Amino acid sequence: MERYRTYSSHLKEIYGEKVYKLPVNLPVTCPNRMDGDGCSFCGGAGTGFEAMDAQIPVREQLEKTKEKIKKKYHAKKFIAYFQNYTNTFLPLEQFHSYLLEAAQTEDIVGISISTRPDCITEDYLEAIKKIADAYHLKITLEYGLQTVNYHTLKNIGRGHTLAEYINAVLMTAPYGFEICTHIILNLPGDDLEDCIETAKILSALPVQIVKLHSLYIPKGSRLYEEYEHGKITLCSKEEYIKRLVTFVCYVRKDMVIERLFSRVPKEDASFSNWGVSWWKLRDLFEEKMEGNGYQQGCKCDYLNGAALHRWRIR
Numbered sequence: 001m002e003r004y005r006t007y008s009s010h011l012k013e014i015y016g017e018k019v020y021k022l023p024v025n026l027p028v029t030c031p032n033r034m035d036g037d038g039c040s041f042c043g044g045a046g047t048g049f050e051a052m053d054a055q056i057p058v059r060e061q062l063e064k065t066k067e068k069i070k071k072k073y074h075a076k077k078f079i080a081y082f083q084n085y086t087n088t089f090l091p092l093e094q095f096h097s098y099l100l101e102a103a104q105t106e107d108i109v110g111i112s113i114s115t116r117p118d119c120i121t122e123d124y125l126e127a128i129k130k131i132a133d134a135y136h137l138k139i140t141l142e143y144g145l146q147t148v149n150y151h152t153l154k155n156i157g158r159g160h161t162l163a164e165y166i167n168a169v170l171m172t173a174p175y176g177f178e179i180c181t182h183i184i185l186n187l188p189g190d191d192l193e194d195c196i197e198t199a200k201i202l203s204a205l206p207v208q209i210v211k212l213h214s215l216y217i218p219k220g221s222r223l224y225e226e227y228e229h230g231k232i233t234l235c236s237k238e239e240y241i242k243r244l245v246t247f248v249c250y251v252r253k254d255m256v257i258e259r260l261f262s263r264v265p266k267e268d269a270s271f272s273n274w275g276v277s278w279w280k281l282r283d284l285f286e287e288k289m290e291g292n293g294y295q296q297g298c299k300c301d302y303l304n305g306a307a308l309h310r311w312r313i314r
Contacts, residue, residue: 003289004248004296007209007258014138015109020073021081022065022108026098027054030086031119032159040156040226041184043218043268054084058101066107079110079140088115088124096127103135110138112180117143117168118160125175132177140178140209143168148198152189157222166205173206180209180258185243187215188223188232195243199250203300210251211258214240214281216272224270237274241281245288246299253297260285 002009011019032038052061062080069075080102088095102111113128120141132139145165147153153161165181172179181202185195202210215234217223226232235243244260251257261278273281288294301310 003286003294005254005256007256010209010256015077017077018073018075019077019079019109020069020075021079021112022062022069023081023083024058024061024098024102025052025054025056025084026058026082026087026090028085028087028090030116031089032086032116032157039158040222041187041215041217043221043224058098059105062102062105062108066105076107077109078107079112080105080108081112081114083112083114086116086119087113088119092123092127095124096131099128099131103131103137108137110140112140112142114142114144114182116160117145117165120168120171122171125172125177128177129175138178140180141168141172142180142182142211144182145198146182146184147187147190147194148201149187149190149194152187152194155189156187162201169205169207178208179206180211181207182211182213183247184213184215185247186235186240188226188234192243192246195247196250199247199300200302203250203252203255204303207255209256209258212244212247212260214261214273216262216264216269218264218269227271234271237276237281237284240274241284241288244285245292245294248289248296249294249299251297252300252303253295255296257296 008018030038030042033042052064058080062078066078069078082098082102090098099111099113102108111128111132120143128139128141131137143165145162146156146158148162150161169179169181183198183202217227223232227234248257261273261281263278264272266272
């Protein structure tokens with residue numbers, strides 16, 4: 001019995017079989033890096049560890065990665081994942097041409113676009129919608145929020161607040177795209193209450209997927225300097241598991257949980273997952289959920305006039 005809605009099960013429900021994401025790297029940066037050094041946890045190379053060089057054409061990137069996955073897993077259906085940096089921080093025509101390349105690649109059934117909540121407009125959403133309709137593709141917009149704590153957002157140099165995220169979600173929802181939100185549960189300065197409030201706000205919005213990350217600290221990042229000089233304190237492995245379990249209990253039952261922990265090459269980070277493999281951490285999480293009899297959403301009792309229901313006032 002699954003105690004939370006996994007992304008793999010979600011894709012099987014839609015496509016009837018296992019579907020794999022193929023990372024795509026575009027020649028793009030981030031407005032936060034244009035204005036300064038970017039987020040404190042960004043090491044400069046972004047997050048596309050498995051992606052190819054951005055100068056390689058999109059279709060070639062997809063075809064090469066697809067062949068590897070096909071041989072290894074006998075996969076038949078794929079999602080083109082525009083992963084690294086801020087993918088809508090491109091001129092609209094150029095962005096559209098990259099999407100078109102992906103849409104016209106054989107066996108691509110969906111496109112996932114990772115971006116910032118302050119880098120989306122109706123023009124971009126309209127362009128995405130046209131391609132989705134023309135090629136019958138399922139589209140997911142992945143917005144990096146990280147936390148709802150605006151003090152923490154400021155401290156990590158995120159460059160936007162909660163308002164921009166809410167605006168992006170409400171702007172995107174009418175188009176019918178899936179909305180995925182990236183969250184880091186152990187940012188310096190955040191605590192358990194921040195995890196609960198983050199779960200509540202996501203649950204109150206038209207968000208279908210959440211991708212959870214455990215903080216990793218890339219070498220060369222500003223956070224790396226702070227970590228090496230003892231200027232920040234990171235929570236323990238046990239505390240992270242507690243936050244993760246709590247978040248899953250408070251988030252809506254129907255929300256898909258795509259990931260529980262970050263997965264990065266050890267050589268690229270000075271800190272990652274307390275030196276423990278992600279699957280061992282997953283086992284600890286699942287043991288905690290099962291041991292307490294928890295299910296996703298078991299504490300999601302705060303929406304839709306909760307006080308009226310609690311006091312039976314109607």
